[in-house]
Amino acid sequence: MDLEGASAARAWRRSHLDGVLFGLQRLLRDPFGQMLTLGVIAVALLLPALGLLALERINAAASAWRPSGDLTVFLSAGEPVERALELADSLAGRQEVVATEVRSPDDALAELRRLSDFAEALSALDANPMPALVIVRLSPVGANRIDALKQELAALPSVDWVQVDKRWLERLESLLEAARRAVLLAAAILAIAVLLVVGNTIRLEISEKREEIVTLKLLGASDSFVRRPFLYIGLWYGVVGASLSLLLVWLSLKWLQPALADLAASFGNEVALSGIGAQGAVALLAYGAALGWSGALVASTRHLRRAEPT
Amino acid sequence: MSIRFELVSKRYEGRDALADISFLVDSGEFVFVTGHSGAGKSTLLKLLALIERPTSGIIEVFGERLSKISRRQLARYRRQLGLVFQDHRLLLDRNAFDNVALPLRLDGYPETAILRRVPAALAQVGLGGRESSMPAQLSTGEQQRLGIARAVVCTPRLLLADEPTGNLDPQLAVEIMELFVSLKTQGTTVIVASHDLPLIQKIRRRTIVLEHGRQIDDFRPENAHGS
Ligand SMILES: Nc1ncnc2c1ncn2[C@@H]1O[C@H](COP(=O)(O)OP(=O)(O)O)[C@@H](O)[C@H]1O
Ligand SMILES: [Mg+2]
Numbered sequence: 001m002d003l004e005g006a007s008a009a010r011a012w013r014r015s016h017l018d019g020v021l022f023g024l025q026r027l028l029r030d031p032f033g034q035m036l037t038l039g040v041i042a043v044a045l046l047l048p049a050l051g052l053l054a055l056e057r058i059n060a061a062a063s064a065w066r067p068s069g070d071l072t073v074f075l076s077a078g079e080p081v082e083r084a085l086e087l088a089d090s091l092a093g094r095q096e097v098v099a100t101e102v103r104s105p106d107d108a109l110a111e112l113r114r115l116s117d118f119a120e121a122l123s124a125l126d127a128n129p130m131p132a133l134v135i136v137r138l139s140p141v142g143a144n145r146i147d148a149l150k151q152e153l154a155a156l157p158s159v160d161w162v163q164v165d166k167r168w169l170e171r172l173e174s175l176l177e178a179a180r181r182a183v184l185l186a187a188a189i190l191a192i193a194v195l196l197v198v199g200n201t202i203r204l205e206i207s208e209k210r211e212e213i214v215t216l217k218l219l220g221a222s223d224s225f226v227r228r229p230f231l232y233i234g235l236w237y238g239v240v241g242a243s244l245s246l247l248l249v250w251l252s253l254k255w256l257q258p259a260l261a262d263l264a265a266s267f268g269n270e271v272a273l274s275g276i277g278a279q280g281a282v283a284l285l286a287y288g289a290a291l292g293w294s295g296a297l298v299a300s301t302r303h304l305r306r307a308e309p310t
Numbered sequence: 311m312s313i314r315f316e317l318v319s320k321r322y323e324g325r326d327a328l329a330d331i332s333f334l335v336d337s338g339e340f341v342f343v344t345g346h347s348g349a350g351k352s353t354l355l356k357l358l359a360l361i362e363r364p365t366s367g368i369i370e371v372f373g374e375r376l377s378k379i380s381r382r383q384l385a386r387y388r389r390q391l392g393l394v395f396q397d398h399r400l401l402l403d404r405n406a407f408d409n410v411a412l413p414l415r416l417d418g419y420p421e422t423a424i425l426r427r428v429p430a431a432l433a434q435v436g437l438g439g440r441e442s443s444m445p446a447q448l449s450t451g452e453q454q455r456l457g458i459a460r461a462v463v464c465t466p467r468l469l470l471a472d473e474p475t476g477n478l479d480p481q482l483a484v485e486i487m488e489l490f491v492s493l494k495t496q497g498t499t500v501i502v503a504s505h506d507l508p509l510i511q512k513i514r515r516r517t518i519v520l521e522h523g524r525q526i527d528d529f530r531p532e533n534a535h536g537s
Contacts, residue, residue, distance in 0.1 A: 007418030014415060215399045218359065219460075220389030220416055223382075309361045 015225050023232030026205070027240060034237070040197045041241025045288055046248045048187035053249070053276060055180055057260075070165040071136040071146070073153050077129065081105065083158050084132035091134070096142030096149060105130040131160060191291055194241075198234050198295030205233060206303045213307040223304065230300040231293055238292020242285045249276050249284075311373070312337040312468065312499040313358070318367030320353050326523045327353040331367070333518060333528060340491055340500045342510050345520035351503035352396070354520070355470045358501065359393055360384055372467060389417060392466030392498070394474045398457040400445040406432060406456055407441040413464045431463040432456075434489055436482070450477045458486060462493065469493060469500045475509060487513045 027034055075084055081104040088100040103111075108130035113123075136142075142149060146164060154162045206213065216226050253275060276284065313335040320328040328350045335341055343351050356362040357369060360376060369376045372390070379387050392413075400409050410428045419427070432438055435455035445453055454477045461469060469490065475483035487509065490500045504510060510517055519527035 007420075009418070010420065011416060011418030014418075211399075212401055212403075215401060216412075217385070218361070218388065218393055218395075218399065219413055220385050220387075220391070222385040225385075225416065 011225075015228050019228040019232035022229040023234075023236040026229075026233050027236050034201075037197050037201045037237055038241045038244055041194050041237060041288060041292070042244035042248055044190035044194045045242055045245035045284060046252070047190060048183055049245065049249050049276065049280075049284055050252055051183035051186065052180075053253075053280075055176060055183065059176060071138065071150060071153065072163045072165055073134040073136060074160045074163065075132045075134075075158050076160040077131050079132055079158050081132045084134050087156070087158070088134050091136055094142075096139055096145065097136055098139045098142075099137040101135040101137075103133050103135070105132050108133065194238075194291045195295040195298065198237055198292050199299035201237065202230050202234060202296045202299040203303050205230060206300060206307065210307050213304065214309045217307070218309050227297075227300045227304055230304075231296045234292040234294075234296020234299075235289050236292070237296075238288035238290065239285060241292070242288025245288070246276070246281055246284060311335075312339065312371070313501075314368070314370040316368040318357065318364045318369055320350075320357060320362060320523075321365040328357075328364075328520075329523045331520075331525050333525070335499060335501070337499055338494045338497050340494065340515045341502070342513070342515055342517040343501060343503045343520065344505055344507070344510060344517055346505065348522075349520040350523040351505070351520060352472055353523075355472050355501065355503055358468070358470055359391060360387060389413070390467045392461035392464070392469040394454075394458050394461045394469070394471035396472045396476065398445075398453045400453055400456060400460075402445050404444075405441065406437065406443045406445070406448070406459075409445065409456060410460045410463050413460060417464055419464070427463055431459040434462065435459045435486065451479070451482065454478060455482075455486070458489075462489070462498075465496050466498055469498050471500070471502045473504055473506075474502060475504065475506060480508070483509050484512060491515070 031038075073087065075087075081102065084102045084104070088102050091097050092100050105128045109128050112130065138146060138149070150162045150164055153159055213226055311334060313333075315331050315333050318328060318331045319326060331354070343354055345351055353362065357364055357376075358371065360379060363377070371387075374387075376387075401412070407428050410431055411424050414424045414427060429438065429441060432440060435458050437452060437455055437459060440448070440452070445456065448456060454474065458471070458474055461471065471490070474490075475486055478486060483506065487502070490502065491513070493500060514531040516528070516530045518525060519529075
């Protein structure tokens with residue numbers, strides 16, 4: 001029993017080693033014949049890789065730039081617009097603040113009229129119920145202490161309440177989320193394309209080797225033994241295709257870099273588009289390998305069944 | 311008991327390739343199956359190798375009913391067999407050594423044992439020193455002998471040979487049959503399908519005769535001569 005286990009393990013190890021070498025040889029024997037398959041894999045990995053990389057950078061850029069969370073300071077009803085102007089002046093000198101803007105109660109009422117269906121009802125009022133307000137655009141420094149600033153301003157006697165306006169940020173975030181989903185959806189569709197292309201290549205490989213497969217089965221090779229070399233062919237397709245796509249990622253970034261540097265500079269910050277990184281590269285290779293292996297698994301399970309001796 | 315056939319029939323498209331075949335074969339016995347072309351010799355071997363399943367009847371090999379062997383157990387069953395094919399079925403992309411080593415590798419023999427056994431098996435069929443020849447570089451007769459070396463290399467319990475001497479000259483054919491007969495010492499049961507009557511007469515072993523799928527004779531020359 002022990003001996004049997006040892007020889008089974010030996011046969012298993014050996015067939016894996018043979019599989020690795022056979023798969024690699026197969027690819028090297030005719031690398032240009034495999035260009036279509038490899039090209040499809042490379043592009044199918046390149047697009048999602050670039051997409052995710054871009055999203056990551058945009059996210060990083062957005063958070064570095066998050067400054068203009070705005071504050072809107074509502075003065076108490078009845079405070080004259082002059083009080084708002086005084087407040088705006090005192091804020092304008094502070095480093096937390098980039099700009100201020102004052103809206104008089106009249107401005108506010110006019111805007112409300114324009115926007116609402118209650119124009120008739122509003123015109124019936126004798127006194128203007130709208131408060132004066134100051135819109136404060138914050139610098140990055142201000143954005144960092146937006147809550148403290150809100151409290152400070154709210155404590156002023158002439159101030160009724162302070163509203164933190166993050167809507168644009170939320171909008172950006174939901175936009176990024178939508179983009180992320182789109183990239184993932186594209187990645188999934190491209191992954192299916194890879195499975196089909198690898199599967200088809202393996203199918204051809206199997207039909208070319210049909211006689212040999214039948215002979216192996218007649219000599220007592222198990223299904224998994226017969227299948228193993230084809231799985232390794234798939235694995236190598238994935239790995240080589242992913243390596244090609246790494247090269248393409250690198251080239252794309254190199255080409256995009258100057259344009260992005262200009263763009264970043266115009267926002268006054270350094271959003272360097274660095275490479276995919278060692279971790280990203282390993283992840284991409286592993287992803288390619290897994291796709292290649294899976295495509296080969298599906299195809300070989302299907303087609304090897306039919307290669308039976310007659 | 312090594313093999314039991316009980317009323318075994320195999321029908322192809324309404325025609326019987328084998329009809330109601332029954333016989334027993336002892337362990338270590340050597341049996342010829344003969345008959346004209348189309349008599350059903352290859353079909354009988356295919357049933358034993360589980361390449362085909364019988365239409366009716368029972369086949370037992372080493373006490374195991376072949377009908378009970380599932381697809382998944384097929385590989386394990388076939389590893390106890392040595393098969394010699396009419397068309398050799400060599401793997402054309404590997405040399406003589408690797409062709410013969412294949413059954414040993416499937417069985418997980420250590421590489422040291424493989425290095426010992428493969429040259430010995432090649433020498434037994436007169437292909438000593440041809441380890442690195444590719445099948446395409448061998449003559450038809452040499453290819454046939456390579457197939458034979460592959461079938462005997464791992465001491466099979468049952469050797470099934472379909473016209474194994476079809477491409478060999480008479481002297482070499484006799485030598486190969488003597489090799490098969492000598493496998494008895496290691497307990498191998500041998501079934502040889504052959505329509506080479508002169509050879510069968512020379513070797514003088516039990517012979518099952520088929521005609522149009524029916525068993526018309528089963529004789530033992532030793533007994534006939536009282537030996
Ligand atoms: N796969 C098959 N399909 C249909 N008929 C077959 C098949 N295999 C064998 N036969 C028929 O079965 C009969 C026996 O064939 P076979 O066993 O090959 O004979 P032998 O080996 O004695 O020449 C022949 O009539 C042959 O035509
Ligand atoms: Mg035949």
